[in-house]
Amino acid sequence: xxxxxxxxxxxxxxxxxxxxxxxxxxxxxxxxxxxxxxxxxxxxxxxxxxxxxxxxxxxxxxxxxxxxxxxxxxxxxxxxxxxxxxxxxx
Numbered sequence: 224x225x226x227x228x229x230x231x232x233x234x235x236x237x238x239x240x241x242x243x244x245x246x247x248x249x250x251x252x253x254x255x256x257x258x259x260x261x262x263x264x265x266x267x268x269x270x271x272x273x274x275x276x277x278x279x280x281x282x283x284x285x286x287x288x289x290x291x292x293x294x295x296x297x298x299x300x301x302x303x304x305x306x307x308x309x310x311x312x313x
Contacts, residue, residue, distance in 0.1 A: 224232075
């Protein structure tokens with residue numbers, strides 16, 4: 224083998240390595256893109272769940288107030304019943 228042939232062989236080997244590196248880089252870029260897409264999808268879902276939680280908080284607050292008012296009414300009726308019963312039992 225002459226010097227030129229050995230030099231060409233080295234250049235070919237280096238070009239092969241560069242080609243492999245570029246294909247590896249393309250695979251890594253695809254993985255990064257897929258990961259970014261998954262992250263975007265997860266962020267969207269998290270935002271939707273946050274909105275659902277805020278809506279549910281409002282509903283729970285309304286229900287809590289309704290239960291408090293109903294409980295007051297029940298105690299009022301129970302107290303009136305007991306008062307009436309005591310009045311007639313005197």
